Amino acid sequence: MFxxxxxxxxxxxxxxxxxxxxSIVRPIVAELQRKYSVCAAETGDQDLHRRSExxxxxxxxxxxxxNEVLDSCERLVSGRPEVQLLSARRRLRDDDDE
Numbered sequence: 001m002f003x004x005x006x007x008x009x010x011x012x013x014x015x016x017x018x019x020x021x022x023s024i025v026r027p028i029v030a031e032l033q034r035k036y037s038v039c040a041a042e043t044g045d046q047d048l049h050r051r052s053e054x055x056x057x058x059x060x061x062x063x064x065x066x067n068e069v070l071d072s073c074e075r076l077v078s079g080r081p082e083v084q085l086l087s088a089r090r091r092l093r094d095d096d097d098e
Contacts, residue, residue, distance in 0.1 A: 003059050004066035005091045007043065008077050010052045011084040021049045024082050032056055032076065036069050052083075066092065 015021050025042050032040040036058070044053030054077070058069045070090055078085045
C-alpha cells in the first residue's frame with residue numbers, strides 16, 4: 001500500500017475577507033475531491049484571508065498511480081487563475097516506512 005500526500009501553500013488574489021476566501025478555497029477542494037477521488041481539506045492558515053493551505057491524500061497499491069494523481073492535482077491547483085501556488089510539498093509512504 002502506498003500513501004501520497006500533497007500540501008499546497010497558496011496566495012489568494014484580491015480577497016478582503018474570510019468569506020471571500022471560502023468562496024475561492026471550497027470550490028478548489030471540492031473539485032479535487034470530485035475529479036480525483038482524493039481526501040482534501042483546508043489544513044492551515046484558516047485565520048488569514050489572503051493565504052491558504054490545502055492538504056490532500058491518496059491511497060493505492062500502485063505507486064505510479066499515486067504519483068499520477070498527485071501530479072494531476074498539482075496541475076489543477078497551479079492552473080487556477082484566482083490563486084498563486086507558492087509551494088507544493090509532496091510525501092510518499094509505503095508499508096515499509098515506520
